[in-house]
Amino acid sequence: MKDVNLCRTLMLTVCIALFTSTIAIGQVLNKPEPAPNANIGATSPWTAACASADFNEYFMNFTWSPPLVDSANEFILELSDASGNFDAPTELDRVSDKNTNFDFDFSFSLATDVQGDGYRFRVRSTSPALMSPESDAFSMYYIGYNNPILISKDGSGNIPPGGVIENCNSGNITLATHNVTTPQNYNYNWYRSGTLLSEKTNSITVTQDGMYFVEIDYGPNCSGSANTLSNTIEIQTGASSGIAIAASSGTTLCAGQTVDLVANIDDPTWTYTWYQDGAAVTSPTLGDSSFTVNSSTANFEGDYTLQIEGSGVCTETTNAITISNAGNFSVSLGNDTNIVLLPGQTRTLSVSSTASSATYQWYKDGSPLAGETNTTLEISAVGVYFARVTENGGACSGNTKDSENTTAVLPASFEFTIDFSSTYTSCESTSAVLALTQINAVATDGTRTDVTADLSADFSYQWLKDGVLVAGETSNTISLASAAENGNYTLEGSLDSFSPNSNERNATLASGETVTISSTDLALCDGINSVTLMADIDLANETFTWTRDGNTVSTTDRSLTTSETGVYELEVQRTGCPVRSNQVTIIQFDESIVTVDADENIIFQEGSAQTIAASGAQSYEWYDEGNTRISSTDSVSLSEEGTYLLVASVGSCQITRTFTVSFRDNFAIPNVITANGDGINDLWVLPNTFSRKPDVTVIIYNENGEEILNQPDYQNNWPQSSTAFTKQNMIFYYRILNGGKTLNQGTITVIR
Missing domain, CATH: 2.60.40.10 (Immunoglobulins)
Structure with a gap:
């Protein structure tokens, strides 16, 4: 009663909110809390999660308050990202059998990428859709690597003798892990002489002297137990040794020549590594202060450098010495490397070269051919041919180089391959082109040589369909233009005593006909x-x-x-x-097929119009109450009060829908009625915007906040004649809702 009296003195919206909060009581989801793991005999909740392949089971306790959730409800445990953000939460557990259990535990495991100190939990229910408060923040790490780390310069795996690296000329030195798989999955703690540094990746670039080591950062609770502390690398300031290399003779080599590259310092305690064009050509070797370049080695030309390493010495790379090939001429073959010879046929081989004052000698099957010293050679016998070119001028007179081999074969037979040369899909294409795509010469041992380019113009051809000659089709292609030409096609050829046949291809063109x-x-x-x-x-x-x-x-x-x-x-x-x-x-056909975008009772302002549309049928006819057809499309514009009829048809099936159009009432919602039975203002009558509408609900509360009416499709019939009023003047409170949204609210004073 005290609340009611107070309500009379407050603004209407405050009053309605007070009664609404009194009436609407829902479930309360509490924030989840860590729970003990009874499976390992724990009696206290966990405070930080240090999971690994050996142990990965944790529990969160969750409590909630009635009323009961829906029977189809599920409770879902979700995890934030490492900073506590739930923009993309991770689902950890989901239960559907706890809808009458107000206190239970979720179980979960950590994913391998969980690394951080700010993870939070929350619980979500699906029916009703509610969300619990977020939990406290927790340190949680999956320990994917728990062995001592090894670090080296650039992560090369080469740990220097004594663990000392000389930093020459105050340069930058990069230290990195080299034995951690997927190193990008972790954060790291780097130390210099025991002082924690800011770098968090698996590598660090340093310029200062000191003792450097690293461990994986598994947070304040998990790092120590992981035992990942690395070896130590000491960086010391050093000075350049002045290492350099020189060539023992000229650096432009002819065939068979060599040159020695020699370092100016020979120290048996240093490690020497020789490079050609930046790629190591020797392994790091103690005392290996010289290297021989041999022109007989393929691709010997390039820039050569030397790198030194050692205890108390800076790692240095020398200047480059360029070694070039004085006799670097080219030899080019002017014909194919595979040639087919027919009986009695001759073929011409040719060769060219950039050699200075070049001379030529042709070889067959590894033996020189007497007198064949020109750039061309006529052949009529099978065999393997090449030309040897000699340079007779320039710095390297006498250098020789052989051309590629040309293999000449006498075929035992030929074979054709045919295929569609245009885009073709069986039973879809309406035209196609079949073509000879390859000619193979087949040797007696079964070896096949592609001779299409050489012999395709020499053969004569004949196409066959289903084994029957196709008149006039004597080229190596055939065009098909209609389904009447469908069938199995092959191609025959003829050259001297050879009569090869092709494979078979089936052409099935679409007829292009239609059926309706x-x-x-x-x-x-x-x-x-x-x-x-x-x-x-x-x-x-x-x-x-x-x-x-x-x-x-x-x-x-x-x-x-x-x-x-x-x-x-x-x-x-x-x-x-x-x-x-x-x-x-x-x-x-049933009535649900046809839909209309308006209620059966249509209300709009007098002087205006409203268009309503139907869908789901094939044809539509709209009639006014005088049975006059006013539209035969799927929509109609209405501007007058009255009753209208829609006849919608699908084939011979019909349905009818009736619509009543009335103009919107202009009176306001009454806040006073006189329930004295005189027939005047006895009922609370709403404008037709709110009354007699199935999707609008009217709720009335008495002075005590008790709901006395909750009625969709309100018929302007409150109060009933049987309603008793205990006082002369009584105040009631109303809300008008549509889909949970408040359309209007206020008070009603009933005068008796």
């Missing part, structure tokens, strides 16, 4: 129990298939009578290919 089906009706309803589907061609002598939803229903009915709904199609076989018809959809 129609139906006596498109819907089944009262009075129409079956429909008949027909084709626009005579099916008497055709092979055909009727399908419904892709499944065969008949292969014999020229017209198909059916009483089942579905998508129907006809497939007719023509020239070996299916010709598919259009699709006809037969539906079961």
Whole structure:
């Protein structure tokens, strides 16, 4: 009663909020808390999670308050990111059997990428959709690597003698791990002489002297137990040793020549590594202060450098010495490397070279051919041929180089390969081109040599379809333009005594014909129990298939009578290919098929108009209350009060819908009524914007906040004649809702 008196003195919105909060009481989800792991005999909740492959099981306790959630509800435990952000939460556990249990534990495991100190938990319910508060922040790490780390310069794996690296000329030195798999998955703690540094990746670039080591940062609770502390590398300031290399002779080499590259300092305690064009050509070797470049080695040309390393010495790389090839001339073959010789046929081989004052000698099967010293060679016998080129001028007179080999074979037979040379899809393409794509010469041992380029113009050709010669088709291609030419094609050839045949290719072109089906009706309803589907061609002598939803229903009915709904199609076989018809959809007609975007009672302001539209039917007719048709489209514009009729049809099936149009009431919601039975202002009458609407709910509360009316589709009929009023003047509170949204609210004073 005290609340009611207070309500009378407060603003209306405050009052309504007070009564709403009194009435609407829902479930309360509490923030989740860590729970002991009874499976390992723990009695205290965990405070930080240090998971690994050996142990990864944790529990969170969750409590909530009634009323009960829905029977289909699920409770879901979610985890934030490492900074406590829930923009993309990770689901850890989901339960559906705890909807009557107000205190239970979730179980979960850490994913291998969990690394951080700010993770939080929350619990979400699905029905109703509620969210608990977030938990406290926790340190949680998956310890994926728990062995001592090894570090080295640039992560090369080469730990210097004594663990000391000389830093020459105050340069930068990079230290990195080299034995941690997937190092990018972790954060790291780097130390210099025991002082923690800011770097967090698996590598660090340093310039200061000191003792450097690293460990994986598994947070304040997990790092020590992981035992990942690395070896120590000491960086010392050093000075350049002045290492350099020199060549013992000229650096431009002819065939068979060598040159020694020698370091100016030979120290047996240093490690020497020789490089060519930046790639190591020797392994790091103690005292290896010289290197011999031999022109007989392929690709010996390049820039050579030397790198030194050692205890108390700076790691240095020398200047580069360029070694070049004085006799670097080219030899080019002017013909194919594989040649087919027919009986009595000759072929010409040729060679060219950039050598100075070049001379030539041809070889067959490894032996020189007497007198064959020109740049060309006529051959008529099978064998392996090449030319040896000698340079007779320049700095390296006498250098020789051989051309590539040319293999000449006498075929035992030839074989053709044919294929479609244009885009072709069986039973879809309406034209195609078949062509000879390859000619192989087949040796007696079965070796095949592609001779298409050499011999395709020398053969004569004849196409065959289904084993029968195709008149006039004597080139190595054939064009097919209609389904009448469908069949199995082969190609015959002729050259001297050879008559090769090709493989077989089947051409199946689409006929390009169409088949159209129609139906006596498109819907089944009262009075129409079956429909008949027909084709626009005579099916008497055709092979055909009727399908419904892709499944065969008949292969014999020229017209198909059916009483089942579905998508129907006809497939007719023509020239070996299916010709598919259009699709006809037969539906079961009922009122739910047709929808209208307006209620049955339509209210708008006088002087205006409203357009309403229907969908789901094939045809529409709109009539006014004088039975005059006012539209035959799917929509109509209404501007007058009255009753209107819609007749919607699918095929021969029809439904009707009636709509009442009235102008919007202009009076306000009354806040006083006189329930004295005199027939005047006895009832609380709402404007038609709010009354007699199924989607609008009216709720009335008495002075004590008790709900006395909760009515969708309010009929302007409160209070009932049986309603008793205990006082002369009584105040009631109302809310008008649509889909949970408040449209209006206020008070009603009843004067008796």
